[in-house]
Amino acid sequence: MEKFLRITNKDSDSVSSSAGSSSAGSSSAGSSSAGSSSDFEPPCKRKKSASEVWKHFEKCKNKMFAKCRLCGKEYKTSGNTTNLSDHLKHVHPLKTAVTADNLSKIDDFVSRSEAYAPTSTKKTVLDKGLAQMVASDVQPFSIVDGVGFRNFVRLLDPKYVLPSRTTLQHVHTKNMYDETVVKLKSKLNAIEHCSITTDCWTSRANTNFITVTCHFIDDFKLKSAVLATQPLLNESNHCSNNIAETVKNICDEFVVFDKIETVVTDNAASMKKACELMQKKHLGCFAHSLNLIVQESLAIKNVQSVLKCVKSIVTYFKSSSIAYANLKKAQNTAKPLSLIQEVPTRWNSAFHMLKRVLLIREAICSVLLTTSKAPLPLTEDQFLLIEDICAILEPFETATLNTSASKTVTISLIIPTTLGLLIKLDNLKPKTKTIVGAETCSFLTTKLKSRLSPYETRTVTRMATILDPRFKKEGFHNPANADQAVIALENHLASFINVQNLCTTEEPPTNTKNTDLYSFVAEKVQQKPKNNRANAIIELRQFFEQRNASQGIDPLEYWKINETQFGSLAQCANKYLSVPATSTESERAFSKAGEIVNEKRAALKPKAVNILLFLSKNQWLSDE
Incomplete structure (x- = not known):
């Protein structure tokens, strides 16, 4: 121990000598500190400044928790402010963004003011507007969690605190749905007659839904509404009995089953049988019948061969960015046209594809002839046939658009449209430029008479x-x-x-004198x-x-x-006149439902799908 003390003192002396005698006070202070501990004064501890987080949080009675002054949520502090900082960063990002002058001004404003009370009129109106936007624009409920959207709302109104995703879905959207259902039931209660359309579809989540739409006339104005979109009662069975029971339950919920005059569906056997089981008149979708007729005509051997050539050319340009760029350049116009690819389920997509090829035929041929490994361009005979096909299908395109309208009367167009198509084909046949074109006219005339003539007897x-x-x-x-x-x-x-x-007619005042003499006339009138x-x-x-x-x-x-x-x-x-000519209103609902049940929301529950689609398609009830 003594050896250790001697070494320590020796080291102290060497340090002291190396430091020199530049400061006598230092050495004296050193010796003083070594000699007497009572004269030692510890340095003053600097008090830690409070975290900026506490501007937006306050401690609860249980000091282990803190409550957000902005949204009222409570978080465990665990002796630090990490949880609180994370909350501000993700939920109130504007509070942490102090670099921009405008945001700091907003923060100052918010700090001096209070958010709208949950029961205030302004908060109620804004929450309802938010739910309406989500439904009409097919936005996900998670939009309220997006940082960008929250920033935007904060800039618009700093006093408005967005509801949580759960509150938006299960409170505000549900309340708006209930209100709209009441309005629709009130409308349907006042009418005497209506018609419905229905069809089935499968979502991305492989759930089979059935949609029912209702059509009626209110004060001589045609109205359409989606009643419901829900899975079949027995999801493992798609038979006619199951379809009939599901449709009847939906109609009974809105008290319209006894008012239904006609049910419009596609030509599927299960749909026809379901209408028989419900003891309701069935009308086959006119657009679906037209589609079947035209699809059969496009399947004619010579027509199909031309279609295959055109589709191969379109596919080539769609798959080659260089060829597509050359095609646009070859058109030599400020707004070049793009090619249209056929969709097998819709005949008019083939019509639009052929029509577009005719419009830019010169550009297509020039690019194909100057590009290696490109398909052969169409011949002049093939272009003549395409011209015939387009001329023949043009009236069918007009007929489909007219009878598929949703805001005008369409049922009365079916019979005149059939007659108009027959007359048009008779006039076009002698004007065709190819034998195949004339044969297509004759084929379509025969099919129109066999498939559409029965509509005149309905x-x-x-x-x-x-x-x-x-x-x-x-x-x-x-x-x-x-x-x-x-x-x-x-x-x-x-x-x-x-x-x-x-x-009953208005009569002038009668002269009561001597009326008894002619009372026999009144008696005879009564008899x-x-x-x-x-x-x-x-x-x-x-x-x-x-x-x-x-x-x-x-x-x-x-x-x-x-x-x-x-x-x-x-x-x-x-x-x-309230009966629709087609079931396209149900198909339009499918298209909207496809936007709702997308890749990001494939697991959306059927109840939520029904609410969102109902609100989106029945927006007119809120506007009235």
Whole structure:
């Protein structure tokens, strides 16, 4: 021990000597500190400054937790502020962004003001608007977790605190759904007749859904609404019984099953059988029938060979960025056209593909001839056939668009459209430039007559055509079918015409003097038989004697104007003209549902899918 002390003192002396005598005070201080511990004064500890985090947090009664002043969430501190900093960074990023002057000003403003109270009117309106935006724009509920979106909302209104994802979905969106359901039920409760369309589809999550849409006339305006989108009652069975039970349950929920006049679906056997089980009239989708006819014509051997050549050329340009760039350059225009690829399930995609090839044929040929390993360009004979096919399919494209509209009357167009297509094909046949084109015309004429002629014998289609002031009896191909439609309409009118209301007229004041002398006249009038059929015939005759309305007029607007003159016919129009010609409204719902159930939300539950699709497609109820 003594040896250790001597070595230590020796080291101290060497350190002291190496330091020199530059500071006597130092050495004296050293000796003083070695000699007396009572004279030692420890340096003052600098007090740690509070973290910036505590500007936005306050400690709870349990000091192990802190509460966010901005959103009210509580976090465990664990003796440090890491959890609190992470919360500010991810949930309130503007609070940590102090580099920009505008954000610092916003922070200063927020620090001096309080956020909207959860029960305030402003907060309620903003939350509802947010839910409406998510539904109408098909946005994910997780949008409220996005840093960019939160920054944007904070810039718009610093006092508005976004709800959590769970609150947005299960509270605000659900409340808006319940309100919209009440509005729709109120609308449907006030009508007497409606029609529905329905179809099945499979989501990305391999869940089979069925969608039901309802169509009705309200104050002579055509309305369409999605009732529900949900899995079949028995998800493992897609038979007609299961479809019928599921559709009936949906319709019963909205109390419209007894009001349904017609069910419009595709031509699948299971759908037809389901309508029989529900004891409802079935109408095959007109657009689906047109699609089948045209697809058969495109499958003709010579037509198919040309289509294959065109598809191979389009595929080549789509797969080669260099060739595609050369194609755009060869067009020598500021806005070059792109090629369109055929979609097998839609015939009009083949029509648009052929039409586009004709528009830029010169550019296509020039690029193919100057590019190695490119497919051979089309011959002149092939281009002539393509011209014939496009001319033939043009009327079918117009017919599909007209009958697939959702905001105008379409059911009355089926019979006149069929007749118009037959006349158009007869006129085009002698003008075709190729033998294959003429054969295609003949093929389509035969298929139109076999597939679409039955629509003239269906009650709903012929009644709608007769009641359309643009067509009346002139829209039929067979005059006998028109006469049968008039008889059916006459019987229908006679069944519910109120003779007393029709006979009630305003009379001038009567002279009560000597009325007893002619009282026998009133008695005979009372005994006079009331003939409903006679009144129906008179009303129909007056309607048919008027000139047909122009093709540009809305038939519902016509009946609204002439409701006083043709009261019973106007009621019939409300019943039959509400039926859609196609089931495309259900398919439009599928397209919207495809945006909802996307790759990022493939696991979305069926209940959430139904709510989002219902709100998105029934937006018009909130706008009224």
